Amino acid sequence: MLANQIRKYIEQNKLLEQGDRVIVGVSGGPDSMALLHILYKLADSLRIEVIAAHLNHGLREEAEKEEAFVKDICQSWGISCYSRQVPVADLARAQKMTLEEAGRSARYGYFYDLLEGTGAERIATAHHRDDVAETVLLHFLRGSGIKGLRGILPSSGKLVRPLLNTGKSELLTYLENEKIDYCLDESNFDPVYLRNRIRHYLLPYLQKEFNPRIVDKLSQLALIARDENEALEEETRRLWPQVLLNEEAGKLVLDNRNLFRLHPAFRRRIVLHAFTLLSGELEWSLADVEKVLELGDKTGSSISLQLKKKVWVNKSYDRIIITTQTPATVNYQYQVPLPGRLYITETGELYAFSLVKREDFKPEPGDTYLDYDKLPSTVFLRSRRIGDYIHPLGMNGSKKLKKYLIDLKHPYFERDKIALLAEGHEIYAALGLGISRIAAVSSETRTIFLIKNISSGENMVGDTSTFMRPPD
Numbered sequence: 266m267l268a269n270q271i272r273k274y275i276e277q278n279k280l281l282e283q284g285d286r287v288i289v290g291v292s293g294g295p296d297s298m299a300l301l302h303i304l305y306k307l308a309d310s311l312r313i314e315v316i317a318a319h320l321n322h323g324l325r326e327e328a329e330k331e332e333a334f335v336k337d338i339c340q341s342w343g344i345s346c347y348s349r350q351v352p353v354a355d356l357a358r359a360q361k362m363t364l365e366e367a368g369r370s371a372r373y374g375y376f377y378d379l380l381e382g383t384g385a386e387r388i389a390t391a392h393h394r395d396d397v398a399e400t401v402l403l404h405f406l407r408g409s410g411i412k413g414l415r416g417i418l419p420s421s422g423k424l425v426r427p428l429l430n431t432g433k434s435e436l437l438t439y440l441e442n443e444k445i446d447y448c449l450d451e452s453n454f455d456p457v458y459l460r461n462r463i464r465h466y467l468l469p470y471l472q473k474e475f476n477p478r479i480v481d482k483l484s485q486l487a488l489i490a491r492d493e494n495e496a497l498e499e500e501t502r503r504l505w506p507q508v509l510l511n512e513e514a515g516k517l518v519l520d521n522r523n524l525f526r527l528h529p530a531f532r533r534r535i536v537l538h539a540f541t542l543l544s545g546e547l548e549w550s551l552a553d554v555e556k557v558l559e560l561g562d563k564t565g566s567s568i569s570l571q572l573k574k575k576v577w578v579n580k581s582y583d584r585i586i587i588t589t590q591t592p593a594t595v596n597y598q599y600q601v602p603l604p605g606r607l608y609i610t611e612t613g614e615l616y617a618f619s620l621v622k623r624e625d626f627k628p629e630p631g632d633t634y635l636d637y638d639k640l641p642s643t644v645f646l647r648s649r650r651i652g653d654y655i656h657p658l659g660m661n662g663s664k665k666l667k668k669y670l671i672d673l674k675h676p677y678f679e680r681d682k683i684a685l686l687a688e689g690h691e692i693y694a695a696l697g698l699g700i701s702r703i704a705a706v707s708s709e710t711r712t713i714f715l716i717k718n719i720s721s722g723e724n725m726v727g728d729t730s731t732f733m734r735p736p737d
Contacts, residue, residue, distance in 0.1 A: 267303065267431065267435055267436075267438075267439045268303050268306050268307055270430070270431065271303055271307070271427050271428065271430075271431060272307055272310070272311065274419075274427060274429070274430045274431075275307075275311070275425075275427050278419040278420065279420075280387070280389075280419060280420055280425040280426075280427055281311060281313055281387060281425065281427075282386070283311070283312040283313070284312060284313070285313045285314070285385075285386040285387050286313070286314045286316060286383065286384065286385040286386055286387075287304065287313050287314065287315055287316065287385065287386070287387045287388075287389050287425075288316045288317075288318050288376060288379055288380060288383065288385045288387070288388045288389065289301050289304060289315060289316065289317050289318065289389045289391075290318055290319075290320075290372065290376055290388065290389070290390045290391070291317045291318065291319050291335050291339075291346075292319065292320075292331070292335075292448075292450065293319070293331040293332075293334050293335045293447060293448040294391075294447055294448055294449065294450055294453075295436060295437060295440055295447040295449075296391035296392075296393060296428070296433070296436055297390075297391040298338070298440065298445055298446075298447040299391065299428075299436040299439050299440055299445070300389060300390075300391040300427065300428055301315070301317060301338075301339075301342075301344070302342075302439075302440075302443060302445055303427075303439070304389065304427070305342055305344060315344055316344065316345045316346075316347065316379075316383060316385060317335065317339045317344050317345065317346040317347070318346075318347050318348070318375065318376055318379050318388075319331075319332055319335045319336070319346065319347070319348040319349075320348070320349055320350075320351060320371060320372045320375050321348060321349065321350040321351070322351060322353040322368050322371070323350055323351065323352050323353060323354070324353055324354060324364065324368075324452070325450070325451070325452070327448070327450075330448075331448045332348055332350075334446075334448060335348070336348065338446075347379055347383075349375050351371040351375070353367045353368045353371055354367075356370070356371055365458060376388045377423075380423060386423070387423055387424075387425050388423055388424050388425070389424075389425050389426070389427055390424065390425075390426055391426075391428055392417050392426045392428060392429060393428040393429060393431050393432060393433055393436060394428075394429060394430060394431055394432045394433070394480060394481075394484050395432060395433040395464075395468075395480055396417060396429075397416040397417050397429060397483065397484050397487050398416070398468065398479065398480040398483035398484055398487075399460055399463050399464055399468065400416045400417050400487075401413075401414055401416045401483045401484075401486060401487050402463050402467060402468070402483065403459065403460060403463055404416075406459075406463075407550075408551060409551070410533070410551065411490050411493055411494045411497065412490075412494050412537075414486060414487060414490035415487055415490045415491040415494055416483075416484070416487035416490075416491075417429060417487075418491070432480065468480065497530070497531075497534060498534070500531065501531060501534040501535060501538055502538075504527060504531055504535065505535065505538060507520075507523050508520050508523050508524050508527075508535050510584060512542075515543065515588055515589040515590045516586065516587070516588040516589075516590055517539050517542065517543065517586070517587045517588070518584055518585070518586050519535070519539065519584065519585040519586075519587070520583065520584065521561045521580065521582075521583050521584055521585050522583050524561060524585065525561065525562070532558055533551070533554050533555075533558070536554045536557045536558065536587075537549060537554055539587045540553070540554075540576065540587070543576060543587060543588070543589050544574045544575075544576060544589060553572055553573070556570060556572065556578075557572075557578050557585065557587070560578060560580045560585070561580055561585050563580065574589075575589055576588070576589055577589070577590070579676070581674075581676040582674045582676075583674075584676065586676065594681055595611045595612060595648050595681040595682055596611070596648050596681075597609060597610075597611045597612075597647060597648050598645050598646075598647035598648070599645060599646050599647070600643065600644075600645055601618055601643075601644050601645060601646050601686070602618060603618050603619075603620065603714075604618055604619045604620060605617075605618055606618070606719070607646060609646070609684065611648070612682050612684070613720065614684060614718060614720045615718070615719050615720045616646065616684070616696075616716055616717065616718055616719065617716070617717045617719050618714070618715070618716055619715050619717075620637055620712055620713065620714060620715070621712070621713040621715050622711070622712060622713070623710050623711055623712065623713060626713045626715070629717075631697075631717070631718060632715060632716070632717060633686075633694050633696050633697070633700065633715075633716040633717075634706060634713050634714065634715050634716070635686075635693060635694060635700055635701075635704040635705065635706065635713070635714045636704055636705065636706050636707065636710040636712075636713070636714070637710075637711075637712040637713065637714040638710070638711065638712060639703060639704045639705075640688075640693060640704055640714060641688045643688065644686055644687065644688050644693065645686075645687055645688065646684050646685070646686060646687075647684075647685055647687055648681055648682075648683070648684075648685065649666055649680060649681065649683060649685060650690065652690045653665070653666035653667075653685070653687070653690050653692055654666055654690060654691065654692065655669050655691075655692040655693075655695070655699075655701050656701045656702040656703045657669060657699065657701070657702065658699065658700065658701075658702050658705060659702075660702075666685075666692055666695075669695075669699075670683075670695075670698075673698055673699070675698065683695050683696065683697070683698065684696040684697075686716070691703075694716070696716060696718065697718070
């Protein structure tokens with residue numbers, strides 16, 4: 266009996282638990298009607314509560330009748346039924362999606378809204394074994410790796426798919442035996458959709474000309490790919506700490522050298538893992554992954570690219586930075602109060618400036634200090650500008666600031682944030698990185714110009730009579 270077969274599959278894969286309230290996505294088509302009726306019949310033995318959810322896409326004339334049909338069936342079976350109408354065509358235009366993508370987004374958005382609103386634990390969809398075969402072929406045609414060849418998983422978060430071990434023909438036979446009506450969506454036969462061409466042309470051709478059990482064999486491939494993918498994922502999770510240098514909200518920094526020491530298969534998976542952590546697993550392709558790896562393999566101090574979903578990638582020396590933080594140009598300039606403090610709104614940094622007699626000076630880690638008498642009477646703390654130059658310690662002559670930062674291997678994405686002590690285009694100090702030879706402390710220095718970054722609230726020293734903030 267089909268219901269018992271499906272019950273065993275639910276139990277083997279731990280798809281549902283006793284006491285679960287389950288939302289069943291019901292279009293009115295044969296697959297979803299079979300799932301609804303089977304779970305309805307199994308509700309007492311599984312000790313679950315079944316709820317139906319229908320989304321009216323508003324795309325076809327029959328949509329209103331299908332919505333009414335689902336509601337009537339649910340009422341006759343004593344099942345609570347929820348429905349929503351969404352103008353999917355308008356949604357597709359507004360979000361620049363295909364109708365198929367917009368429909369899926371609206372459908373699952375509704376299911377998850379309902380999940381929260383009803384306090385349900387699971388969402389059940391009617392994907393079956395033939396859908397798995399179609400999905401494997403679809404991913405194969407798109408050049409997917411093992412991850413795509415898994416087809417459709419029995420569960421994914423709150424989503425469960427109890428029919429994956431059941432064929433389409435079994436469901437149709439079940440509906441006929443139980444005398445259950447259903448609707449047919451003509452768009453499921455439209456060859457404009459690739460999945461429909463696979464379903465109605467490619468699969469039947471493979472069944473006829475190559476293997477009458479092609480659906481079973483593709484489902485078997487999906488099971489093998491699922492297990493092998495899990496093994497690769499486990500190894501990727503083990504390798505991840507070897508490649509990750511830093512992680513913060515919306516930003517990952519990877520060690521490019523360690524990444525390229527890995528087997529190419531794990532390089533791809535590490536990059537895909539980074540994408541998944543930042544913006545979710547869906548929609549990433551091999552082409553996106555390869556763009557990052559090509560970037561990491563290029564020479565140069567700093568190379569950047571922008572991917573979809575507002576993800577930025579920057580290769581800076583031996584690091585790859587993957588971030589959803591849009592690189593912003595920081596532009597500021599404030600006159601330095603001496604003595605006093607200065608808060609930089611654009612970077613959130615707070616600096617203290619003071620004068621210290623040479624004989625009283627005791628440098629601490631993180632201090633920037635210069636010979637006060639070698640500086641102009643007025644200096645500014647600002648961000649970098651085109652034309653800036655510095656006289657680095659240990660060399661004659663000057664160097665463009667850009668070249669100086671490249672030589673220091675300072676990440677490109679971070680360069681606008683560097684606080685520069687300057688007058689005109691002459692840079693006297695790049696705070697935290699280095700100072701100019703022109704203003705360096707020597708044996709003849711009498712007064713030290715001391716700068717401390719006190720953003721953390723520590724090292725609160727020096728005269729604090731002046732506390733400057735930029736104007737509102």
